[in-house]
Amino acid sequence: MPPKQREIAEAAMYAQPPTYSELPNLLQGVLTFVAHRVSVQFVVSEEPLTKTLRGTKSDRIKLDTRSSGETSITGTISARLPGNRGRISGRFVAVQHPKHSLVWLVATHESTEFVKRGLDEVLDLARPRALFPVLSTGAIETLLEKFEKHSDVTDLRVKQVGVRTMLSSKGSGRSIETGRRWTNLSLKEAFQAIREEDQWATDLTIQYTAGGMWTSSLKISRRARITLRKNLSNSVPGLFDHMASVVQKRFALLNGRDRQASVLNEARPFQIQFGRSVLSTPAEVGRLRDVLHEIPNVSCTVLHGNPYFHAAVVDYTDGSSYEILALDAEYLTVLPQRRSTVLALQRLCESVFARFHEGEIQEQPAG
Amino acid sequence: MRARFRSNPLAKTDEALDNKIKKERGLIDDYLSSVQGVHAFAKSALWLDNPRGPRAGGKYSVPRKMERDGNPDPVTPDLVVQVKPDYGIVAEMKKHIRDADAGEKACDQVKKYDADLIGWWTENERMPNTDLVLLTHYMSSTRAKDAVEAWLKAGNKFDRPFAIVEFNFSDGGQRWYVLKCTYGAVSDPVHHEKLRHGNRLPDDEVVKIIADHKFYDTEPPLIHMMVVLQTHIIPSLFEVDAYEDKKRVSWRDVSVDEVLDRLKADFGHNSPDHREREIPKRKWVTKALDAFVGMRLAKRLPDDRYALLMMKKADRKDLVAHFCKKMLAKSSGRAAKAQSDAKATGQQTLLFKPAESEEPAE
Numbered sequence: 001m002p003p004k005q006r007e008i009a010e011a012a013m014y015a016q017p018p019t020y021s022e023l024p025n026l027l028q029g030v031l032t033f034v035a036h037r038v039s040v041q042f043v044v045s046e047e048p049l050t051k052t053l054r055g056t057k058s059d060r061i062k063l064d065t066r067s068s069g070e071t072s073i074t075g076t077i078s079a080r081l082p083g084n085r086g087r088i089s090g091r092f093v094a095v096q097h098p099k100h101s102l103v104w105l106v107a108t109h110e111s112t113e114f115v116k117r118g119l120d121e122v123l124d125l126a127r128p129r130a131l132f133p134v135l136s137t138g139a140i141e142t143l144l145e146k147f148e149k150h151s152d153v154t155d156l157r158v159k160q161v162g163v164r165t166m167l168s169s170k171g172s173g174r175s176i177e178t179g180r181r182w183t184n185l186s187l188k189e190a191f192q193a194i195r196e197e198d199q200w201a202t203d204l205t206i207q208y209t210a211g212g213m214w215t216s217s218l219k220i221s222r223r224a225r226i227t228l229r230k231n232l233s234n235s236v237p238g239l240f241d242h243m244a245s246v247v248q249k250r251f252a253l254l255n256g257r258d259r260q261a262s263v264l265n266e267a268r269p270f271q272i273q274f275g276r277s278v279l280s281t282p283a284e285v286g287r288l289r290d291v292l293h294e295i296p297n298v299s300c301t302v303l304h305g306n307p308y309f310h311a312a313v314v315d316y317t318d319g320s321s322y323e324i325l326a327l328d329a330e331y332l333t334v335l336p337q338r339r340s341t342v343l344a345l346q347r348l349c350e351s352v353f354a355r356f357h358e359g360e361i362q363e364q365p366a367g
Numbered sequence: 368m369r370a371r372f373r374s375n376p377l378a379k380t381d382e383a384l385d386n387k388i389k390k391e392r393g394l395i396d397d398y399l400s401s402v403q404g405v406h407a408f409a410k411s412a413l414w415l416d417n418p419r420g421p422r423a424g425g426k427y428s429v430p431r432k433m434e435r436d437g438n439p440d441p442v443t444p445d446l447v448v449q450v451k452p453d454y455g456i457v458a459e460m461k462k463h464i465r466d467a468d469a470g471e472k473a474c475d476q477v478k479k480y481d482a483d484l485i486g487w488w489t490e491n492e493r494m495p496n497t498d499l500v501l502l503t504h505y506m507s508s509t510r511a512k513d514a515v516e517a518w519l520k521a522g523n524k525f526d527r528p529f530a531i532v533e534f535n536f537s538d539g540g541q542r543w544y545v546l547k548c549t550y551g552a553v554s555d556p557v558h559h560e561k562l563r564h565g566n567r568l569p570d571d572e573v574v575k576i577i578a579d580h581k582f583y584d585t586e587p588p589l590i591h592m593m594v595v596l597q598t599h600i601i602p603s604l605f606e607v608d609a610y611e612d613k614k615r616v617s618w619r620d621v622s623v624d625e626v627l628d629r630l631k632a633d634f635g636h637n638s639p640d641h642r643e644r645e646i647p648k649r650k651w652v653t654k655a656l657d658a659f660v661g662m663r664l665a666k667r668l669p670d671d672r673y674a675l676l677m678m679k680k681a682d683r684k685d686l687v688a689h690f691c692k693k694m695l696a697k698s699s700g701r702a703a704k705a706q707s708d709a710k711a712t713g714q715q716t717l718l719f720k721p722a723e724s725e726e727p728a729e
Contacts, residue, residue, distance in 0.1 A: 301594055
């Protein structure tokens with residue numbers, strides 16, 4: 001790639017904090033002249049990242065930022081790698097979604113290692129913490145279905161699927177099996193196969209024709225990260241909007257459920273619905289108990305094991321507490337208590353989805 | 368004479384700890400299911416199917432101090448439910464009725480409420496129609512019935528309608544909370560018909576009971592109070608920032624009243640009604656805080672204050688197990704010291720066993 005054009009594209013992307021509407025073109029510029037892919041991580045931040053990132057401090061990480069008002073920020077990160085492997089550096093931009101203002105799109109073309117060791121760690125250092133949402137298989141399916149319906153998108157095929165499934169094998173220390181398949185299916189076929197095999201998706205890579213002219217590809221992960229390659233279709237901004245909407249709704253579902261948030265000191269329970277019987281035997285309930293015990297930095301006190309399961313949990317990450325009830329084989333009820341932050345509730349949901357069974361978060365119904 | 372040792376207090380076996388944990392879990396479970404039982408029955412008595420929800424104007428109290436007309440000694444039934452201005456229910460909770468003697472005592476206790484009780488939420492504080500109910504777990508329901516029949520046969524009687532209602536979670540794919548009348552009847556025919564077949568409480572009401580009620584008029588097992596404090600109250604006394612620095616040791620100076628007020632607000636009573644008992648009681652809280660002092664999780668300060676140490680994790684990942692382990696270690700340490708002192712003075716310690724009481728360390 002001509003060096004001058006590469007420099008222009010990089011400068012356009014990182015030199016000045018962009019606006020949300022400028023972002024797709026800038027990403028395209030980077031894909032054309034700088035790198036083969038860009039990743040866009042969706043995070044939720046209760047305070048503007050322009051404010052919270054400026055306050056981050058760490059021995060391992062150096063961060064320089066430049067922001068434009070409160071809605072976008074660009075930065076350079078230099079992070080020390082573990083194991084005396086030196087340092088890794090890179091750049092990023094973060095832009096607030098104009099409609100779903102708690103949602104930020106954090107984009108970079110840098111390597112996976114930079115994203116993991118630098119960018120994700122910087123976001124984790126922000127206070128209040130930026131939350132990495134987790135999407136269900138159903139949410140990923142809906143996002144891609146909407147994407148496929150866009151007039152600019154044709155010939156969409158699923159090329160790669162990452163999955164998880166429950167492992168039932170006596171003597172196995174693990175309860176979850178991960179897998180990856182390279183394939184060539186329609187969207188409908190791909191998700192049907194996932195459901196038929198009782199799996200849940202960790203990521204999907206699709207290939208499609210954009211604008212009737214050029215092949216394009218993208219990957220969506222359950223961690224609300226979109227990785228874009230080649231040529232961006234006009235439908236990508238719509239995908240960003242849908243993702244932001246899903247992410248903000250998930251945050252809203254978990255937010256403000258503790259007693260502290262209520263004038264009447266009432267907590268608001270919610271359910272994790274599995275849609276099938278997963279808690280009907282003592283062995284299954286025992287597995288749930290083990291999964292709860294394995295959540296890092298958490299104590300889980302079992303108050304009743306059979307026929308119903310009842311446990312009280314403290315999350316020492318921030319002093320949150322809640323209770324878990326299994327009154328039915330198909331769902332769990334989560335009872336937030338005095339302090340139950342979104343972060344703590346999300347850690348619970350993520351652990352249950354990753355290591356027990358995927359589910360959907362829903363309001364507690366009456367009756 | 369050979370010295371005999373019933374058990375070696377220094378053998379901190381897993382078995383001793385596991386037994387203690389099992390025992391404490393059983394006690395906590397008994398206590399919590401009694402709490403749930405009284406509230407569940409109250410909701411059952413006040414429930415309307417159409418329109419769905421609690422009856423407007425219905426009230427209940429767990430427990431309630433009442434006077435008896437013509438008797439100077441007041442009574443405090445575990446549960447008093449005013450269903451309508453002219454109909455109420457007085458109930459006593461006895462989760463386990465282990466033998467005939469316990470059954471007889473339960474009947475005698477209920478008989479104390481078989482009087483014109485004063486303290487209802489009516490203008491004259493009286494109630495023209497009252498039912499008496501004995502609440503018990505389904506496993507004790509038959510013994511309760513046998514006990515009532517024997518009690519009646521012995522010449523006793525209830526002047527008011529009396530019923531035994533058992534409670535339990537059903538065992539199946541769906542775990543329903545069920546209340547069932549197994550003896551006698553309550554006066555409300557609609558409610559009685561539901562109880563006769565087994566009245567299933569709506570799941571959302573069961574969830575509310577479990578979320579909002581952790582205590583009733585009986586003193587809870589010490590470890591239950593400790594678990595509630597260290598799960599739901601003490602962690603939120605510290606700012607979120609305090610949890611960030613894993614190495615920082617954080618203390619929080621609190622008054623007993625501050626802790627008690629939070630407990631009452633979240634899980635008990637905070638009613639100005641003089642007939643309602645303070646739930647939980649202050650002395651239950653100080654007992655637990657003193658236990659934390661014994662475990663070096665708190666320090667006693669002057670003026671009814673404590674400095675609480677922020678727990679950052681619990682070994683064994685379960686607070687019941689964690690506190691049992693600490694208590695056994697403390698009592699084993701005392702036993703070891705006693706043995707070592709005895710050895711130093713040339714005396715033998717006979718028939719010594721680890722202290723099993725839940726009393727806090729000095």
